[in-house]
Amino acid sequence: MSKPMPITEFLKLFPNDDACLAYLFSVRYGDEFECPKCGEEGLFKKLSNMPAYTCSCGHHVHPMVGTPFYNSHTPLQKWFYAMYLFTTTRHGVPAKELQRQLSVNYKTAWRIGHKIREYLALVDGDPPIGGHTEIDETMIGGVREGTGKRGRAAEGKTFVLGMVERGGDIITRIIPDVKRTTLERHIIRHVDRDATISTDELNSYKRLKLYGYKHASVNHKAEEFVRGEHHTNTIEGFWSIIKRSIRGTHVHVSARHLPKYLGEFEYRWNLRHRPDQMFPYLLRRLATSQSKA
Numbered sequence: 001m002s003k004p005m006p007i008t009e010f011l012k013l014f015p016n017d018d019a020c021l022a023y024l025f026s027v028r029y030g031d032e033f034e035c036p037k038c039g040e041e042g043l044f045k046k047l048s049n050m051p052a053y054t055c056s057c058g059h060h061v062h063p064m065v066g067t068p069f070y071n072s073h074t075p076l077q078k079w080f081y082a083m084y085l086f087t088t089t090r091h092g093v094p095a096k097e098l099q100r101q102l103s104v105n106y107k108t109a110w111r112i113g114h115k116i117r118e119y120l121a122l123v124d125g126d127p128p129i130g131g132h133t134e135i136d137e138t139m140i141g142g143v144r145e146g147t148g149k150r151g152r153a154a155e156g157k158t159f160v161l162g163m164v165e166r167g168g169d170i171i172t173r174i175i176p177d178v179k180r181t182t183l184e185r186h187i188i189r190h191v192d193r194d195a196t197i198s199t200d201e202l203n204s205y206k207r208l209k210l211y212g213y214k215h216a217s218v219n220h221k222a223e224e225f226v227r228g229e230h231h232t233n234t235i236e237g238f239w240s241i242i243k244r245s246i247r248g249t250h251v252h253v254s255a256r257h258l259p260k261y262l263g264e265f266e267y268r269w270n271l272r273h274r275p276d277q278m279f280p281y282l283l284r285r286l287a288t289s290q291s292k293a
Ligand SMILES: [Zn+2]
Pocket: 035, 036, 037, 038, 039, 040, 055, 056, 057, 058, 059
């Protein structure tokens, strides 16, 4: 299995802002970029006084234009390092830590963190999952210690539906309630009809067989956690990573920001067998995708 990029490697590849800009140039335009003005290939040189390249004909190219790096006062290498941190952690990067590691003020750290999360959470079409899929619903966020309310009525919490293919990808969705029609709509959309599905005993899952799924549930209330091949340990493992991280590092996550956090943890989960790809893939997103916000 591949390993995440060690910090020594990161510093060798990106020792300064110019090296980062050169990488951005090659990601966006390739190494054999044809000058749009004179048509010559590969003659671009870095300008010494600004973050741009120039062709021998005098045409300028600005690799940061159209990316979140453009118009940011934070140097490019700090952005790269922030992305590096997000793709080498298991539990996320709170703004306080970004502030310390990047030597920027809190507001800047907060903004950079949320911008990176926004790109981590970009939905890449979410190809359907199948095989043996575990489905579970949970509540995340909101409640501060000591408000007393627990369970489904807890205030400020948001319902989240999680669907994970064993050995494969995870898809999460924020849902308004856990009614049968709500859950079925998402399941039918994202899970192949020939999949085997494991859930808990919640009534809302009871009709899945009608849609062609092979479905069985374990009865958690009766302390039954495994029935043959059926259990929901994988999806519960995901919930516990994200809940522990939010509790431990992100003091409070509002419903407005929750989709970004979910997307962040989904990103790391779906690339967990290819940790060496997490950083370059994220960098490519910031360099080339339009964010949805
Ligand atoms: Zn040219």
